[in-house]
Amino acid sequence: MSRRRRLYEGKAKVLYEGPEPGTLVQHFKDDATAGNGEKHEVIDGKGVLNNRISEFIFTHLNELGIPTHFIKRMNMREQLIREVEIIPLEVVVRNVAAGSICKRLGVESGTRLPRSIIEFYYKDDKLNDPIVAEEHITAFGWANPQELDDIMSMAVRINDFLCGLFMSAGIQLIDFKIEFGRLYEEDTMRIVLADEISPDSCRLWDIKTQNKLDKDRFRQDLGGLVDAYREVAQRLGILSEADNALATGPRLVK
Template sequence: MTPYQLGPLLYEGKAKRIFQTDQPDLVAVEFKDDATAFNALKKAELKGKGILNCSISALLFEHLQRAGVPTHYLGVQGHHWMLVRPVRVIPIEVVIRNVAAGSLCKQMPIAAGTPLDPPLLDLYYKDDAYGDPLLSEARLERLSLVNGEQRRELEALARRVNAVLLDLFSGLGLQLVDFKLELGFTADGALVVADEISPDTCRLWDLDVVDAQERILDKDRFRQDLGGVIEAYGEVLKRVQGVIHGPSLYG
């Protein structure tokens, strides 16, 4: 295993802590048990959530990389630590919707559960102070977060991720309703998938369950006070582990 020393805390978010290491090309990410919703207005600590999200994210990153999708992922260490390449994260949250659900149904006259073909791709300005607002063309241009070529590359990469995950999850009896992505640039300018991909960032429904609440295997169980959050995340991990070996230890 490649040795490294943990350095100072670089950033602490709602669900993760990010640490510098003594290696310039290595960052350590600690997954926390904290659960938040509604821009952190609702909070709880769910024991075991960090371990589950770390494991699920690691396996999904490995699957994406095997499919040719570039990510910041390098491996795991322990149960809730992920080692990644440092990236300059673009302050744009990319949301891809395959099925209408959640906020979309409150903002548009689309019934929940309506298939969206082609999938709807939305961009949001990632800033809690402003409530992560939806970016129009004019707003995106005004903020100058990416140029035209970078935006096209960003959207193409997000759609590649969607295609790979749709195929994976459908084979596991899960419907990928929607999900959010964070992307960033590495030191050499490559665009990669960053952050995490887990039931915290994806809506996942069990295709074999008809009941609209019981089929939920994601963070909506916490948002809607349905209970069984850890059990739902555990079910997702079990299914993913059935087809993806790993995760790989760093080093």
């Protein structure tokens, strides 16, 4: 990767120029952050697991006809993706109350919501990613009404798929964060899913024990983050259950 030009570095990933025009290489780091980077550690093996889990999910979404930026996994830490213009919104889909919604609305953590809720947050670390309404989004030009309709429609479909996927693995999908971008192809533009879907961006609880299998283990100093991520990968059939070491990287199931 040293020969490729680095274009952007975020908290958990690095983007490099891709081998072909219109492509990028997305590199998954081992960095774990919380509180907009106020808490930070490097946890060996985290990036490898996130790369593989996100690849697995995006591949299935592509097969379902949900457009994404994902093309293929290149190696243990990198993906080839389409270059998109990121819409400056974090889209959060909530099925069960947890995290910030409990603080904002006084809802007890673990309360099943009457229906799935879609929330929008403006992507700006300096402002702590404030929650915004559809009126803010269209008024400030971050997305137009048709784009918002496309985003919400895809978010619902993604939620339906993920709930079933994780349920089959004995995991409850509490909530998740996704991002979208504009993909330009010749004279056309379409909205596609971007970024990643992994235990970094989802809240995942064991159905029987309510044990947390996501980044809350880092946020709440519970420990065992890589073990939890590995368990998610094993339950989804991505990694062999016999693999207990990350020193040489997880062994992938072909």
